[in-house]
Amino acid sequence: MPVLRGMELSADDLVRRTVIQSLACHFRVSKEAISIAQLVDFDTYFAAECEQLRTMEQEGLVKMDDEWISVTDKGRLIVRVICMVFDRYLKAERARAQYSRVM
DSSP, X not given: OGGGGOOOOOHHHHXXXXXXXXXXXXXXXXXXXXXXXXXXXXXXXXXXXXHHHHHXXXXXXXXXXXXXXXXXXXXXXXXXXHHHTTXXXXXXXHHXXXXXXXX
16 A cells, blocks of 8 residues: 555654745745744744855845745745755755764
């Protein structure tokens, strides 16, 4: 059965999926909408990710304010890279690869 081969998504996976889909499809995400729909405080939950986005904001790729994270016209070309900031599994894979190079 295909269901047996599937993966079970955690609550964190669902929150991150919603943010990534919104950024990739609409080039913006409402912090308030995520907070209400996913029962999290966006700024607290994604504090580390927002800090990473500050660098992208300085480069003119995203615009951040109290309510929205928006991808600028310049950032649309690399929206996938912007979305990668919210990918928890990608971070874990990079950390694992970094430690394996030590040997």
